Amino acid sequence: MSDEDWRPPAVLLAVDLVILTLRSSRLHVLLVERGIEPHRGEQALPGGFLNNAGEDIAAAAERELREEADLDASHLHLEQLGTYGAPDRDPRGRVVSVAYLAIAPRLPRPLAGTDAAAAAWRPVEDVDTGRPKLAFDHERILADGLERARSKLEHSSLATAFCDETFTISELQQVYEAVWGVRLDQRNFYRKVQAVKGFILPAGTSRRTTGGRPARLFRAGPRTDLHPPLVRAEPPHEGPSTPDRRPARR
Amino acid sequence: MSDEDWRPPAVLLAVDLVILTLRSSRLHVLLVERGIEPHRGEQALPGGFLNNAGEDIAAAAERELREEADLDASHLHLEQLGTYGAPDRDPRGRVVSVAYLAIAPRLPRPLAGTDAAAAAWRPVEDVDTGRPKLAFDHERILADGLERARSKLEHSSLATAFCDETFTISELQQVYEAVWGVRLDQRNFYRKVQAVKGFILPAGTSRRTTGGRPARLFRAGPRTDLHPPLVRAEPPHEGPSTPDRRPARR
DNA sequence: CGAATAGTGTCTATAAGACATTATACT
DNA sequence: AGTATAATGTCTTATAGACACTATTCG
Numbered sequence: 001m002s003d004e005d006w007r008p009p010a011v012l013l014a015v016d017l018v019i020l021t022l023r024s025s026r027l028h029v030l031l032v033e034r035g036i037e038p039h040r041g042e043q044a045l046p047g048g049f050l051n052n053a054g055e056d057i058a059a060a061a062e063r064e065l066r067e068e069a070d071l072d073a074s075h076l077h078l079e080q081l082g083t084y085g086a087p088d089r090d091p092r093g094r095v096v097s098v099a100y101l102a103i104a105p106r107l108p109r110p111l112a113g114t115d116a117a118a119a120a121w122r123p124v125e126d127v128d129t130g131r132p133k134l135a136f137d138h139e140r141i142l143a144d145g146l147e148r149a150r151s152k153l154e155h156s157s158l159a160t161a162f163c164d165e166t167f168t169i170s171e172l173q174q175v176y177e178a179v180w181g182v183r184l185d186q187r188n189f190y191r192k193v194q195a196v197k198g199f200i201l202p203a204g205t206s207r208r209t210t211g212g213r214p215a216r217l218f219r220a221g222p223r224t225d226l227h228p229p230l231v232r233a234e235p236p237h238e239g240p241s242t243p244d245r246r247p248a249r250r
Numbered sequence: 251m252s253d254e255d256w257r258p259p260a261v262l263l264a265v266d267l268v269i270l271t272l273r274s275s276r277l278h279v280l281l282v283e284r285g286i287e288p289h290r291g292e293q294a295l296p297g298g299f300l301n302n303a304g305e306d307i308a309a310a311a312e313r314e315l316r317e318e319a320d321l322d323a324s325h326l327h328l329e330q331l332g333t334y335g336a337p338d339r340d341p342r343g344r345v346v347s348v349a350y351l352a353i354a355p356r357l358p359r360p361l362a363g364t365d366a367a368a369a370a371w372r373p374v375e376d377v378d379t380g381r382p383k384l385a386f387d388h389e390r391i392l393a394d395g396l397e398r399a400r401s402k403l404e405h406s407s408l409a410t411a412f413c414d415e416t417f418t419i420s421e422l423q424q425v426y427e428a429v430w431g432v433r434l435d436q437r438n439f440y441r442k443v444q445a446v447k448g449f450i451l452p453a454g455t456s457r458r459t460t461g462g463r464p465a466r467l468f469r470a471g472p473r474t475d476l477h478p479p480l481v482r483a484e485p486p487h488e489g490p491s492t493p494d495r496r497p498a499r500r
Numbered sequence: 501c502g503a504a505t506a507g508t509g510t511c512t513a514t515a516a517g518a519c520a521t522t523a524t525a526c527t
Numbered sequence: 528a529g530t531a532t533a534a535t536g537t538c539t540t541a542t543a544g545a546c547a548c549t550a551t552t553c554g
Contacts, residue, residue, distance in 0.1 A: 008262050008263075008264075008299030008300060009263075009301075009303035009305075010260035010261065010262060010263075010303075011260065011261060011263045011300070011303065012258050013258075013259075013260075013261045013335070013346060014258075049258030050258060050261070052259050053259035053260075053337075053343075054344075056336060057333065057335040057346070080332055080333065082330055082332075082333075083307065083330065083332075083348050085306070085307040085348070086306060087303075087304045087306055093303075094304070096307070096348075098346075155401075168533085169533085170533075185517070185518075185519085186533085186534085187518090187519080187520095187534085187535070188516070190533090190535075191536095192515085192516085209524095209525065209526075209532090210526095210532070211525075211526055211527080211530080211532070212525060212526075212531040212532025212533065213523060213524040213526095213531080213532050213534075214524070214525065214532090215532075215533055215534090216533085228514090228515070229479070229481065231477075231478070231479065418506085419507090420505080435544070435545075436506090436507085437507085437508070437509085437545090437546080438544060440506095440507070440508080441508090441509095441542095442542085442543085445542085457552095459552065459553075460504085460553095461503080461504055461505070461553055462503080462504040462551075463505055463506040463507075463550060464506075464551070464552065465505075465506055465507090466506085466507090478542070481543090502553100502554090503552105503553085504552085504553080504554105505550100505551090506549100506550075506551075507548105507549080508547105508548085508549080508550095509546100509547095509548095509549105510545105510546090510547105511545085511546090512543100512545085512546105513542100513543080513544080514541100514542080514543070515541080515542070515543085516540080516541070516542085517538100517539085518537105518539080519536100519537090519538090519539105520535105520536100520537105521534100521536095522533100522535080522536105523532100523534070523535095524531100524532085524533075524534095525530100525531085525532085526529100526531080526532100527528100527531100
């Protein structure tokens with residue numbers, strides 16, 4: 001407070017991406033094998049540094065989405081997740097990473113990014129049980145991303161971001177079941193999602209068939225906040241690993 | 251991707267604080283008058299740059315809380331809100347700010363921080379209606395902080411962070427009313443908060459009196475996620491209420 | 501005793517959870 | 528016809544919302 005010529009320290013800014021999707025009814029996250037040190041050869045979330053001092057952070061996230069996952073940000077849900085900046089999180093120096101959460105619909109597309117030869121979808125439960133250890137603090141970031149997604153399914157229309165433009169109600173139910181890791185009653189689910197006005201809208205008379213009765217198609221409605229919410233059952237749900245601090249009570 | 255000697259750009263890292271509290275049953279936010287350019291003389295959220303390259307971000311937030319608001323972080327709720335890094339948000343260069351949301355109980359304490367001669371609690375509704383314009387993108391940050399607080403009141407025990415260690419149920423109700431900007435039915439509120447196991451616990455037989463029947467005291471319980479949640483009333487529907495528009499049955 | 505605040509009970513409407521059968525297409 | 532998937536209705540229980548009175552302290 002006294003140094004007139006004090007200059008604030010500079011940091012390196014990175015973005016990391018938690019990209020979630022559904023594959024064969026299971027929740028997957030996109031991981032890449034690191035090609036450079038530190039943590040070369042380990043699994044990590046896709047990400048990278050800002051390109052230049054003028055690049056917007058969200059733009060950097062969209063660029064990494066393109067470069068590392070070959071995904072077009074304009075068709076994805078993308079939201080900021082949090083910022084991770086522990087002084088020792090990267091041996092290269094002071095690196096602060098802004099993490100983003102992306103939700104992708106089922107992708108027939110193979111991963112063809114040039115940077116991402118080693119990119120692959122991994123079942124979240126594998127990572128949850130520590131199968132591939134992740135570099136840096138990426139396990140924490142992933143855990144926070146999962147908790148964000150699980151939580152937002154309750155109060156927002158995020159689930160539709162896992163689906164194509166049109167989808168069936170049972171596809172939507174699979175999203176909830178995969179992300180929450182629970183089984184839901186089909187009849188109650190139908191009743192509840194249809195009771196939330198503006199959540200899903202009938203999409204023409206189209207139908208799609210897979211060997212049984214054809215399902216009616218819906219599209220995402222205008223409502224982003226669900227009333228009433230679709231609440232998870234009572235908690236097998238310990239809090240997220242966010243560094244939130246509870247007040248110390250004297 | 252091709253430059254072997256490419257170096258990532260550096261940015262300046264700042265923290266900004268949305269500090270909320272209740273004063274005379276109204277929600278207030280702490281604002282300071284900026285003492286230096288840019289935006290000298292304007293109202294802004296308290297905040298500042300990292301002290302040095304080794305300072306943890308959350309630690310910087312706690313330090314600013316101390317320096318600018320004379321508040322002890324160990325008695326506050328403090329959580330990361332989001333990161334704001336538009337390239338043009340600060341004329342001094344590329345400044346990326348990590349915003350934190352702090353919730354303080356009623357404070358008899360006057361604001362005595364040295365840096366904060368101009369710090370003052372301002373009713374949130376004043377700022378909401380644009381009374382003091384805020385510097386930088388601080389109106390956006392404040393809006394995000396308010397929405398975070400309003401939302402977290404529904405499914406977390408955040409409301410108790412606005413209260414002293416012990417509090418009455420009607421004090422807790424005032425928190426909800428002030429933050430949400432609504433009036434709640436006292437009887438339903440009593441019933442609901444007491445139905446959430448682990449939210450509030452009776453605090454001895456103590457009582458506190460203000461001219462009426464003494465109120466029973468409670469303290470925050472261990473539960474941080476409320477089940478069932480205390481849901482805000484449905485936001486006003488656009489348009490006249492449409493009669494049920496269920497998909498046409500053949 | 502009056503004023504002020506705390507605390508409670510009941511009724512109704514809506515939502516949640518459990519549960520089995522019918523409908524429509526395909527092979 | 529058999530199989531596979533979609534769609535729906537009802538009952539019971541829990542929670543939400545509306546509503547008015549009694550209880551306890553103080554001056």
